Amino acid sequence: ERDLLTVGEALVSLRSPGPLAAGGPLTMHLAGAESNVAIGLARLGHRAAWVGRVSDDELGEFVLRQLRAEGVDTAGVRRDPDRPTGLMFLERRTADVSRVRYHRAGSAGAALCVDDLRAPLAAGARLLHLSGITPALSDSARDAATWAVRTAAESGIPVCLDVNYRAGLWSRERARATLAPLAGCASVIVASTDELDLVAEPDADENAAVADLLRRGVRAVLVKLGADGARAHTADGVRHVPAVPVTAVDTVGAGDAFTAGYLSGYLDGLDLVDRLRRAVALGAFAVAGHGDWEGLPRRDELSLITGSAAG
């Protein structure tokens, strides 16, 4: 059986080592929050499938080749003959400030619809993962994401939802209107502290948001604290693990790495604290290397920056 099914938009990211306005060379990479998670799990030996739409041209081919090379199952992917693959430009402004700009409106990925997901979901998986980016892409993508989360929850497949708020895609009010109802169908919520009120009441603080989510049936609320590690709230209380200290060179993809680490620990049957340890370990790998997912570890590399903590 498949361990993970994840649904989203994969992008081509074009990275500039300096200001975009100054021109110069760009390098081409695969990006996309859900495909990052799929790669993170596949690298650790789990069976991960990614579903979404890609263009029926060279860029779509590039996305699929990258995913396949990483061992991600792409059998459910649809090629869209009419729409382009979304682009993301990433420019490095200073050593530790980089900026992202999207060209993704009207993309193949945004044309995702419920029909694209029926067969992949019927094939089953131990976990379904989505991020809040997918329902932000278009009305049909929002319907597809909502349908997938509800259908999985009804058939007993645990759902992981990473809030992943993107101000460039929708307002906080629109995000909350879609994500807050959906959160009640999730087993695991992943958020940074400033995202928690998007799955609960407006202006809810961490404790209020967590209480609300647990009352609605969420099993674990994971709060990412960056260099301060992460907290997990469950019905048994709250646990904290510190971050693994590394020199951060690129924080894009850290959240997805964290999620992949947690879900890997879940699939391996680790207890809550050990899942969190693996989550922060993968987050450390992601920030210590360039690229959204390129630095993620294989299983035999887990101990490289974590000693025994993530083992």
Ligand code: CKP
């Ligand atoms: O929250 P993260 O930094 O882990 O997410 C990064 C990804 O999908 C990145 O790969 C990018 O393509 C995106 O988030 C996005 O659409 O912003």
Ligand code: MG
């Ligand atoms: Mg994120």
